[in-house]
Amino acid sequence: MKHRGKGIGCMWYPIGFTVAANPSAATVKVNEDGTATLLTGTVETGQGSLTVLGQIAAEELGISTEDVHVVSADTDATPMDTGAIASRTTYVTGNAIQLAAERAKNILFEVAAPMLGVRPDQLEARDRKIQVKGYPQSALPVGEVANHAQNGAGTPAIGSASYNPPTVAMDPETGQGKPFSTYVYATQIAEVEVDDETGEVQVIRIAAAHDCGTAINPMLVEGQVQGGISMGVGMALEEEMLFDDQGRQINPNLTNYIMPTSLDMPHIDVDIVENFDPTGPFGAKGVGEPTAVATSAAILNAVYDAVGVRVPNLPATSEKVLAAIKAKRNADPKRVSAS
Amino acid sequence: MTDVSMTVNGEERTASVPPETTLLTVLRENFFLTGSKLGCDVGDCGACTVLVDGIPVNACLMLAGQAEGRDIVTIEGLANQDGMHPLQQAFENLASLQCGFCGPGVIISAKALLEENPDPSVDDIRDALSGNLCRCTGYTKMIEAVQDAARIMRGESADEAA
Ligand code: FES
Ligand code: FES
Numbered sequence: 001m002k003h004r005g006k007g008i009g010c011m012w013y014p015i016g017f018t019v020a021a022n023p024s025a026a027t028v029k030v031n032e033d034g035t036a037t038l039l040t041g042t043v044e045t046g047q048g049s050l051t052v053l054g055q056i057a058a059e060e061l062g063i064s065t066e067d068v069h070v071v072s073a074d075t076d077a078t079p080m081d082t083g084a085i086a087s088r089t090t091y092v093t094g095n096a097i098q099l100a101a102e103r104a105k106n107i108l109f110e111v112a113a114p115m116l117g118v119r120p121d122q123l124e125a126r127d128r129k130i131q132v133k134g135y136p137q138s139a140l141p142v143g144e145v146a147n148h149a150q151n152g153a154g155t156p157a158i159g160s161a162s163y164n165p166p167t168v169a170m171d172p173e174t175g176q177g178k179p180f181s182t183y184v185y186a187t188q189i190a191e192v193e194v195d196d197e198t199g200e201v202q203v204i205r206i207a208a209a210h211d212c213g214t215a216i217n218p219m220l221v222e223g224q225v226q227g228g229i230s231m232g233v234g235m236a237l238e239e240e241m242l243f244d245d246q247g248r249q250i251n252p253n254l255t256n257y258i259m260p261t262s263l264d265m266p267h268i269d270v271d272i273v274e275n276f277d278p279t280g281p282f283g284a285k286g287v288g289e290p291t292a293v294a295t296s297a298a299i300l301n302a303v304y305d306a307v308g309v310r311v312p313n314l315p316a317t318s319e320k321v322l323a324a325i326k327a328k329r330n331a332d333p334k335r336v337s338a339s
Numbered sequence: 340m341t342d343v344s345m346t347v348n349g350e351e352r353t354a355s356v357p358p359e360t361t362l363l364t365v366l367r368e369n370f371f372l373t374g375s376k377l378g379c380d381v382g383d384c385g386a387c388t389v390l391v392d393g394i395p396v397n398a399c400l401m402l403a404g405q406a407e408g409r410d411i412v413t414i415e416g417l418a419n420q421d422g423m424h425p426l427q428q429a430f431e432n433l434a435s436l437q438c439g440f441c442g443p444g445v446i447i448s449a450k451a452l453l454e455e456n457p458d459p460s461v462d463d464i465r466d467a468l469s470g471n472l473c474r475c476t477g478y479t480k481m482i483e484a485v486q487d488a489a490r491i492m493r494g495e496s497a498d499e500a501a
Contacts (some may be wrong), residue, residue, distance in 0.1 A: 045437075045438055046436070046437030046438035046439060046475055047437060048434065048437070219433070219434050220434060222479075222480075223434055223437060223476060223480060226476060226477035226478075226479040226480065227437060227475045227476050227477045228477075229477050230473075230474075230476070230477035230478070231474075253379060253381065253383060254379055254383035254384055254472060255381070255383050259472060259474070260477075261468075261469045261470075261471075261472060262464070262465040262466075262468040262469050262471070262473075262478040262481075262482070263465050263466065263469045265465075265477055265478050265479070268477060268479050
């Protein structure tokens with residue numbers, strides 16, 4: 001017989017570690033045609049970070065994302081970055097890029113101010129223009145200002161910056177300190193169906209609410225959450241590296257290291273909880289790894305809700321779930337299951 | 340060496356290869372069609388999926404000799420000078436892929452599905468993609484993209500409610 005159950009998992013996750021140096025550096029230059037070139041050492045692995053980093057530079061310069069040419073991950077040409085690790089790219093690299101773009105923008109403001117007859121602090125960058133705040137009709141195209149910056153004023157519009165999350169040393173006696181710059185939070189709810197004759201768990205649906213600060217690109221945030229949940233489903237129910245007594249992996253291929261297919265994945269609802277973090281670029285924090293954290297707890301709590309058994313070591317394979325159901329039956333023969 | 344000849348994306352191709360050579364190896368190393376990926380080489384991952392006479396096949400499990408005289412379609416055969424195939428366009432619009440390694444196989448499997456069933460349900464799509472492992476995406480946006488492409492190919496607009 002199949003039993004349905006629901007379970008909830010909550011988590012927090014740290015963004016921007018501070019106990020060791022964790023810098024990113026970036027360079028942004030504004031070109032005479034109004035485009036910009038961004039140099040960053042970080043690596044795109046499909047999560048969309050170069051899109052998000054281009055969006056950050058574009059937003060700061062008041063241009064469009066497609067105007068930003070991103071050059072990445074070339075140790076001959078790009079500045080140092082600690083890496084595409086620890087869910088740090090949007091936050092740490094993004095902060096470096098926003099600072100670098102701001103420096104380039106300030107040069108544009110210095111150059112445009114006399115051209116428009118105002119002070120630099122009266123200017124803003126918007127809609128591919130440098131314009132007077134409150135008087136958008138008094139404006140110059142970004143490209144024209146960039147051209148004048150290099151060929152008239154002699155101050156090319158370029159900015160370089162680095163960002164290293166502020167460090168607070170850990171007290172060696174108490175372990176107290178500030179090991180991370182900021183934190184993200186999430187709750188996931190899983191609905192499962194458990195077959196009490198086979199122990200098989202089918203995840204039917206997962207609802208995931210994630211705080212990532214400002215979602216700079218909501219479509220990519222959704223993709224990260226959905227992908228993280230697939231890793232969480234694997235962690236909860238399927239994925240396990242098995243070793244023999246010599247330490248050799250005995251399931252080193254995808255025939256017997258089982259990971260979720262399209263048939264194993266539930267319907268997923270993603271709820272992005274927007275929340276401005278004042279220390280992040282345009283309020284953003286991060287989203288990558290946190291997405292996989294709450295899933296297995298939610299699924300295993302749902303299994304408990306469905307059939308009243310706890311499987312304390314992951315993955316909760318059918319064999320383990322069935323063994324737990326049988327043990328419970330033997331201990332309490334009158335109650336077949338929780339429901 | 341064995342001589343093999345087949346139609347690949349509409350063109351006659353021939354190669355002379357050792358008899359144990361797989362179709363995937365011929366496609367990648369003799370015809371330089373590197374879109375189909377080598378993930379596992381034992382039929383587990385689906386990254387090498389191509390169409391053989393319209394049927395999705397793991398090219399790593401088929402010998403090149405078995406493809407003799409057949410009609411092969413790889414991911415490189417989908418776009419034409421008018422643009423990308425509706426599936427490719429929908430995958431791009433929805434950011435359905437992340438690292439992209441599984442993508443050529445997934446899109447070929449989806450193409451085979453839509454040729455057979457122009458109006459598939461979500462369960463039909465899950466079924467059709469079940470031989471294509473993806474480590475990155477959780478499949479959600481792929482399923483949405485296949486639905487969008489199906490609507491476009493039926494002459495509806497992509498964003499009509501499912
Ligand atoms: S490479 Fe053919 S199935 Fe993995
Ligand atoms: S997008 Fe990376 S494996 Fe599918």
